Amino acid sequence: MRAVLLQGKMDAQLVEVPEPELVAGSVIVEIDRSGIGGSDVEAFVSGELPAPAWFGHEWVGRIVEVGAGLPDRFVGEPVIGAVPAPCGECRPCQAGLGSHCVVVLEMIVGADPLASTHGAFAERIRVDARRIQRLPEGIDINDAALSEPAAVAIHAIERSGVGIGDLVVVIGAGTIGLLVVELARIAGAARVAAIDPEAARRELVCDLGADAAFAPGGEIDGWLERTGHGLGADIVFDCSGSEGALAAAITQVRRGGSVIAVGVPSRTRDSLTSKLVEREVTIRASLGYSIADVRRVLTLMAEDRLHVSRIYQDDLIGLSEVPGVIHHMAQHGRAAGKLLVAP
Numbered sequence: 389m390r391a392v393l394l395q396g397k398m399d400a401q402l403v404e405v406p407e408p409e410l411v412a413g414s415v416i417v418e419i420d421r422s423g424i425g426g427s428d429v430e431a432f433v434s435g436e437l438p439a440p441a442w443f444g445h446e447w448v449g450r451i452v453e454v455g456a457g458l459p460d461r462f463v464g465e466p467v468i469g470a471v472p473a474p475c476g477e478c479r480p481c482q483a484g485l486g487s488h489c490v491v492v493l494e495m496i497v498g499a500d501p502l503a504s505t506h507g508a509f510a511e512r513i514r515v516d517a518r519r520i521q522r523l524p525e526g527i528d529i530n531d532a533a534l535s536e537p538a539a540v541a542i543h544a545i546e547r548s549g550v551g552i553g554d555l556v557v558v559i560g561a562g563t564i565g566l567l568v569v570e571l572a573r574i575a576g577a578a579r580v581a582a583i584d585p586e587a588a589r590r591e592l593v594c595d596l597g598a599d600a601a602f603a604p605g606g607e608i609d610g611w612l613e614r615t616g617h618g619l620g621a622d623i624v625f626d627c628s629g630s631e632g633a634l635a636a637a638i639t640q641v642r643r644g645g646s647v648i649a650v651g652v653p654s655r656t657r658d659s660l661t662s663k664l665v666e667r668e669v670t671i672r673a674s675l676g677y678s679i680a681d682v683r684r685v686l687t688l689m690a691e692d693r694l695h696v697s698r699i700y701q702d703d704l705i706g707l708s709e710v711p712g713v714i715h716h717m718a719q720h721g722r723a724a725g726k727l728l729v730a731p
């Protein structure tokens with residue numbers, strides 16, 4: 389049968405490959421549609437070969453054969469490729485962190501032992517039965533081919549906590565960015581703007597519900613100033629993964645707002661952003677303190693629950709000693725424990 393395989397940098401070829409081999413617990417799916425995602429193009433451009441099953445991972449098709457242990461009635465069912473339920477056995481699962489299941493993550497990146505030998509730019513593929521999701525009635529087959537990127541976008545919306553009345557900025561109006569704009573509206577965002585270098589994408593994102601779209605490089609600043617009351621956006625999604633996008637996002641978000649990193653192209657896989665995204669780590673900044681914090685501290689001290697007496701030195705210094713002590717600290721490093729001055 390025929391399949392398009394990535395062979396190297398800027399090199400994808402239609403080749404004749406053996407029919408996929410059925411193994412226990414898997415099914416053979418005849419592909420009806422497979423979407424070309426940004427990550428596929430990235431892999432093509434960079435030449436960094438992804439795991440085989442990963443090139444062409446957005447697909448919809450019909451089960452044509454079932455492996456041992458699976459019921460025959462599955463044959464003929466329309467299905468999409470999805471992620472399995474958490475395995476229940478890996479370390480995160482056993483710690484109750486099923487949403488961070490190692491097996492699920494391996495399957496997402498196409499690196500698990502049961503992964504197909506190639507992706508879905510092919511006539512047929514073998515899929516682990518745990519990964520298939522049956523299509524409900526009434527879904528257009530072309531629409532269904534977008535269910536994987538739509539699920540990525542919904543996950544980002546969930547993670548962001550976007551809600552009623554929020555001002556949202558979406559960097560990158562590729563498939564994921566467009567879906568994030570639509571879903572941010574569904575979630576109740578009052579104002580949504582997008583940033584993308586391509587004019588055609590800016591037009592499309594406005595058709596899909598963005599109030600405005602801008603080219604990168606500060607073009608959005610005036611709109612943000614007016615619409616965000618000079619504060620900035622409540623939530624900024626970086627769906628581009630491009631160099632500098634995260635830094636731009638941090639300048640566009642208001643104080644106390646949230647930045648959600650969604651898109652990460654393969655060539656930046658070693659970057660800090662990629663590590664953040666892969667591990668779904670939340671970084672929260674903390675600056676200074678509030679009056680409430682001061683009152684909490686004083687209460688804890690008064691109740692003798694916060695003990696600070698060993699953090700300062702008992703020997704107090706006089707005012708006249710201050711210049712000399714500071715000079716000494718500058719040259720020889722600071723003493724262990726805070727020095728207190730008694731004027």
Ligand SMILES: [Zn+2]
Pocket residue numbers: 474475476477478479480481486488489490491492
């Ligand atoms: Zn697990």
